[in-house]
Amino acid sequence: DIFRNAGAGANWVAGEIANLIKRKAAAGEQCILGLATGATPIGVYTELVRMHKEEALSFKNVITFNLDEYYPMLNGSAQSYNFYMDDVLFNHIDIPRDQVHVPNGEIDKEGIFNYCKQYEALIDSFGGIDLQILGIGRTGHIGFNEPGSQLDSQTRLIMLDALTRRDAAKDFNGLTKVPKAAITMGVGTIFKAKRVLLMAWGEGKASIVKKALEESQCDAVPASYLQRHRDVKFVLDVPAASEL
Numbered sequence: 001d002i003f004r005n006a007g008a009g010a011n012w013v014a015g016e017i018a019n020l021i022k023r024k025a026a027a028g029e030q031c032i033l034g035l036a037t038g039a040t041p042i043g044v045y046t047e048l049v050r051m052h053k054e055e056a057l058s059f060k061n062v063i064t065f066n067l068d069e070y071y072p073m074l075n076g077s078a079q080s081y082n083f084y085m086d087d088v089l090f091n092h093i094d095i096p097r098d099q100v101h102v103p104n105g106e107i108d109k110e111g112i113f114n115y116c117k118q119y120e121a122l123i124d125s126f127g128g129i130d131l132q133i134l135g136i137g138r139t140g141h142i143g144f145n146e147p148g149s150q151l152d153s154q155t156r157l158i159m160l161d162a163l164t165r166r167d168a169a170k171d172f173n174g175l176t177k178v179p180k181a182a183i184t185m186g187v188g189t190i191f192k193a194k195r196v197l198l199m200a201w202g203e204g205k206a207s208i209v210k211k212a213l214e215e216s217q218c219d220a221v222p223a224s225y226l227q228r229h230r231d232v233k234f235v236l237d238v239p240a241a242s243e244l
């Protein structure tokens with residue numbers, strides 16, 4: 001769907017999340033959300049915080065799993081996705097801390113394989129993700145599933161693409177400080193989500209959005225795999241949709 005602007009698109013996504021949380025709460029069920037970072041979803045989190053404060057939207061029945069985290073990365077570092085999530089969402093809502101999961105960039109190298117397996121198993125133990133929100137990187141990555149990621153890939157350590165590191169350089173005060181790797185849910189992990197909403201704003205995303213939607217599915221553009229998901233929507237503003 002194409003929205004008038006990013007704010008309208010983000011508010012729509014926040015509304016979908018809030019409706020699901022309320023529907024699950026009314027049924028006495030937990031709501032399992034897959035969350036994303038980066039600039040794209042900020043408007044969604046701002047709106048959810050507003051709904052919590054002004055409309056008493058409660059997150060007590062919500063379990064969250066974030067897509068990814070840089071590696072290595074100190075959780076307290078301002079560039080970490082752990083810090084970002086606390087800062088924009090978790091510190092401002094009533095979600096119990098033990099219901100929040102963001103990959104841990106502090107895990108030591110020896111433990112990382114098992115850590116990733118456990119993260120995947122934990123998602124499965126909740127019956128999978130009900131609603132996954134995504135941004136898209138200019139390499140076509142979803143989470144940090146860079147080109148070459150396979151459809152059945154699971155949570156794992158991945159080397160970041162050069163373009164992704166260049167795009168992140170502004171957040172890290174220079175390319176050399178950008179971590180070389182990340183922990184990310186796999187394409188397969190994302191695929192198990194019952195519903196997927198991918199957001200993209202601005203003309204900088206127009207060409208990759210076109211490739212993801214209109215070119216045949218291939219591992220060169222991991223987001224293109226979403227064409228096969230049974231319940232996926234691209235939520236775009238006018239500039240991001242301008243090459244379709």
Ligand code: GLP
Binds near residue numbers: 067135138
């Ligand atoms: C980041 C994240 C992705 C995000 C993408 C786009 O590196 N790992 O989850 O979707 O790149 O970022 P932005 O929303 O800032 O454009």
